[in-house]
């Protein structure tokens with residue numbers, strides 16, 4: 001891979017990818033139709049390469065990085081499940097891929113139908129009353145939810161200051177709370193890894209606007225006191241927000257609305273398989289209970305009595321627009337196809353298999369690794385590398401060692417209440433054979449810690465780049481290459 005004979009710069013002056021036939025249409029002068037200051041003065045600096053060179057370039061890049069189409073990707077909380085190729089095939093149909101958001105609604109009724117139906121499916125899954133597909137990520141869904149909370153309280157003539165967040169929350173939760181103009185108020189976990197109910201009650205008052213809770217939480221544990229939690233929060237007039245990034249443990253088995261949540265975001269790019277990693281594109285629809293529907297973003301998709309779809313912005317209490325247009329449409333099509341392909345029963349077995357896979361792995365690893373909170377594991381679990389650390393090998397080293405075996409690493413050092421955390425989420429996509437291979441490697445790494453710890457501290461050695469100076473890489477970003 002790091003063969004120095006492979007030259008990165010491939011462009012050679014005069015080389016061509018395609019030979020176009022001679023033009024047989026009259027040439028028009030660009031200067032007549034485009035104002036001169038917009039015309040380029042010199043030719044674009046495009047690489048001059050042949051088609052096979054381009055193909056090889058991208059194929060080589062694709063195998064330098066790890067991806068779920070290559071092997072196991074147990075990155076906890078991120079739900080890196082396989083994205084069925086039919087999703088991509090259907091999203092690429094020209095009727096979907098080549099439409100423009102400025103087209104009149106009459107000639108994009110099919111696209112709007114898909115969006116409307118997807119909203120309906122998400123409402124059925126969550127038990128909520130209305131939804132929007134506009135947010136482009138889970139975190140933007142959170143932000144929208146926080147703005148809705150704010151509007152709701154303002155409408156009631158109240159100005160509330162705080163939003164309760166458990167100490168195990170994903171970093172985007174406090175960030176969204178602060179962006180929305182609130183102050184996060186942290187609630188502790190109890191010795192079972194769930195929200196400490198007493199601590200929660202001591203932090204609830206009429207200055208609290210709501211609570212943002214991940215269900216199941218980031219330890220992969222179902223908050224089994226959810227009814228008491230929701231009741232306590234509602235009793236002070238506050239709202240319940242569900243971070244639905246972990247819906248893969250819930251879909252088809254129970255509904256967020258039944259647990260007392262008022263708002264939820266769903267990460268289509270996690271639970272509903274659309275590809276992610278490397279920064280997008282994503283989609284984080286939110287769904288709300290009836291009393292919050294008037295605050296949803298505009299424009300809102302509606303269906304009239306003749307079955308025609310249209311957008312309306314006539315929603316006086318809306319929080320406004322979150323997106324230039326209507327959402328990341330290609331991602332919406334993929335999620336729609338995925339849900340339709342599985343159906344009700346398929347979605348249920350998706351969830352059940354995700355839970356079985358996580359529990360299987362947990363049980364296979366629990367003798368070699370310390371797993372602090374294990375009672376009631378759902379779709380993921382958090383291993384602590386504290387016993388390995390005592391022997392001089394950190395969670396980071398174990399994560400790097402996994403790369404040498406061709407696996408992606410788990411999420412590490414999150415959540416914060418587990419020392420040397422390694423958060424493992426297998427997803428339902430994996431076979432028992434793959435899970436067994438992963439177990440074997442995790443046990444081998446643990447054995448090597450006693451025999452040859454340097455081997456692990458120096459990992460990875462088989463990847464295109466070896467151990468990086470992560471601090472330097474973060475501080476001195478160098479992403480641009482110029483010939």
Ligand SMILES: *Cc1c(COP(=O)(O)O)cnc(C)c1O
Nearest residue numbers: 077137138139170172243245282
């Ligand atoms: C991924 C994730 C988010 C944020 O979602 P994005 O789509 O990445 O913005 C929020 N909370 C949890 C628990 C997550 O796993």
